[in-house]
Amino acid sequence: MTDSIINFYDELAEDYHLIFIDWHESIARQSEVLHNIIQSKLNLSCTDIIRILDCSCGIGTQAIGLANYGYNVTATDLSAVSVKRAIKEAANFGVKITFxxxxxxxxHTDVSGIFNIVLSADNAIPHLISDEDLYQAFHNMHAKLDQNGLLIVTIRDYDAMVKKQITSTKPNVFDNGNRMAFQIYDWAQDGKTYTVHQFIMQRMNTGWKTKQYSTLYRAWLREELNKIMQATGFVNVEWHFPSQTGYYQPILTARKVE
Known part of the structure; x- marks a missing residue:
């Protein structure tokens, strides 16, 4: 399971920004929403140094934006190739991040220090297929938070996806029709897991060039996530939907209270 995920993101790292209309604009927009969530959930003063662990940083989409807000950001990912690009992009943006x-x-053993916030964005959690793996992940996130720390997770609306058995996204066409990105979903018979096929197409001088990347996800329902989070010690589990936040995915927040 781990090797297939690593391969997926290692291969996608170079092209990941092509999924967005404008990756730089997405960095700014997403970090604004996350910053507002943080400000509403933590009792902060202007002199507080807030430590964030972005534990699925990819090429740096959220980590860079939050570092721009002045947060002390540590960013990790399973894909060393993605982290390597994130380091380069953070330097381009002129922000300091520990990768x-x-x-x-x-x-708990891979990352030193304790944090006020642990973040996992961009639907990374569903790469964990089994209940045991998800429990272990939330247990480790809980361990990295200080008392009253905040967990933030963004994830697809799987309750809606499973109900409708959605099999694809609409093609997003960018750059005056010269670039296109879309996904195809192949559902397993049990309806709990699916393989996503990410397509990126670009018009070249010699014609269209198509790249395709595939990996497996678990369609975690909200009730399932709530149950496992509570079992690992999280409280005040809340869901914030795009209609409320303007974010492109539902945002899940929870607190660590000891």
Whole structure:
């Protein structure tokens, strides 16, 4: 399972920004929403140094934006190739971020320090297929938070996806029709897991060039996530939907209280 995920993101790292209309604009927009969530959930003063662990940083989409807000950001990912690009992009943006390679399930030993916030964005959690793996991941996230720390997770609306058995996304066409990105979903018979096929197409001088990347996801329902989060010690589990936040995915927040 881990090797297939690593391969997926290692291969996608170079092209990941092509999924967005404008990756730089997405960095700014997403970090604004996440910043507002943080400000509403934590009792902060202007002099507080807030430590964030972005434990599925990819090429840096959220980590860079939050570092721009002045947060002290540590960013890790399972894909060393993605982290390598994130380091380069952070330098391009002129922000200071501590980077590393780590697994959700071993954060307690892979990452030093304790944080006010642990973040996992962009539907990364559903790469964990089994209840045991998800429990282990949330247990490790819980361990990296200080008392009253905040967990933030963004994830697809799987309750809606499973109900409708959605099999694809609409093609997003960019750059005056010269670039296109879309996904195809192949559902397993049990309706709980699916393989996503990410397509990126670009018009070249010689014609269209198509790249395709595939990986497996678990369609975690909200009730399932709530149950496992509570079992690992999280409280005040809340869901914030795009209609409320303007974010492109539902946002899940929870607190660590000891």
């Amino acid at each position: 590393g390679v780590a697994d959700f399930r071993t954060l």
